Amino acid sequence: MSLLGQAAPDFTLPSNTGQDVTLSSFKGKKNVVLVFYPLDFSPVCSMQLPEYSGRQDDFADADTVVLGVNRDSVHAHKAWAAEYGIEVPLLADMKLDTARQYGVAIDERGISGRAVFLIDKGGVVRFEHVEAKPGDYTVRPADVLAKIAEL
Template sequence: MTLVGQPAPDFTLPASTGQDITLSSYRGQSHVVLVFYPLDFSPVCSMQLPEYSGSQDDFTEAGAVVLGINRDSVYAHRAWAAEYGIEVPLLADMQLEVARQYGVAIDERGISGRAVFVIDREGVVRYQHVEEQTGQYTVRPGAVLEQLRGL
């Protein structure tokens, strides 16, 4: 399922930052990078999200915000973010509703797949990459920044 060229499905989810975040609130203001990942505290995710968080200045310079999304609770997100120094907002999609909208829910395992979506200021999906297996992490922040610079 490709969403490229289509309006990004809108959502509102609770975030590790303490407020609810609505995707459409960024329209007209900034690009959005959605980073779906399976589980807090898992080995590959504990490399991926800190890497995106560490590149936050580069994403800001490119006019984008990064949002991490998975099925863990806000409480798990806060603990994980504190332990790993993750500063990007982590959104709690506990029923996998948003993951389903983006075609990345793995319902039989109760998790989302690992995927990255770039949404432009108009709310249109301009890039998507879904890893074939949850243990893969092939699209690094630098590759996503290249996509952003091309917008």
Template sequence: MDLVGQLAPDFTLPASTGQAVTLSSYRGHHHVVLVFYPLDFSPVCSMQLPEYSGRQDDFADAGAVVLGVNRDSVHAHKAWAAEYGIEVPLLADMKLDVARMYGVAIDDRAISGRAVFVIDRSGVVRFQHVEEKTGDYTVRPEAVLAKLRAL
């Protein structure tokens, strides 16, 4: 499913920050980087999300916010964020509804795939990358920042 050039599917999900996050609330203000990942506390995810979190200032300088999304609960997100120092909001897509809207749900494993979507200020998907395997992590923060700076 290629969403590039289309309006990003809107959603509202509970977040590790304690509030619900609605994607469309960023329209007109910020670019959004959606980072779908399979599981909190898993080895690759425990490298990926801290890397994105550690570059928050760079993303802010590029006019973007980063949102992590997976099927774990807000409680698990909070514990994982505290243990790994993750400061970006982690959104709880417990039924994989949002992952399905973005074409990254792996229903037979009850997880989302690893994927990155860059959504511009007008709410349009400008870049997407879905990893072939959940253990792959090829699109690093620097590559996403380059896409943002080119918008």
């Protein structure tokens, strides 16, 4: 199932910042990069999210917000963000409803796959990449920044 060229499914999820985040609130204002990842504190995720967080200035310069999404709780997100210095909001999709909307839920394992979606200011999915296996991490922040530059 591809969402490319379609309106991004809207959602509201609690985040480690203390506020709920609604995707449609960015419409007309910012591009959004959704980074779905399996688990806080896992080895690959602990490389991926800090990498995206470290490029936050570059994303901000490109008028883009990065949001991490997985099924861990807000409490786990807060602890993980503090330990790894992650500054992008981490959203708690505890029932995997949002992951299902984006076609990346791995229900039998109770996690989401690793995937990146770029949503333009109009709310349309302009780039999507779902890793073949949750342990793969092939789309780096620089790749996503290049896609943003093409918008």
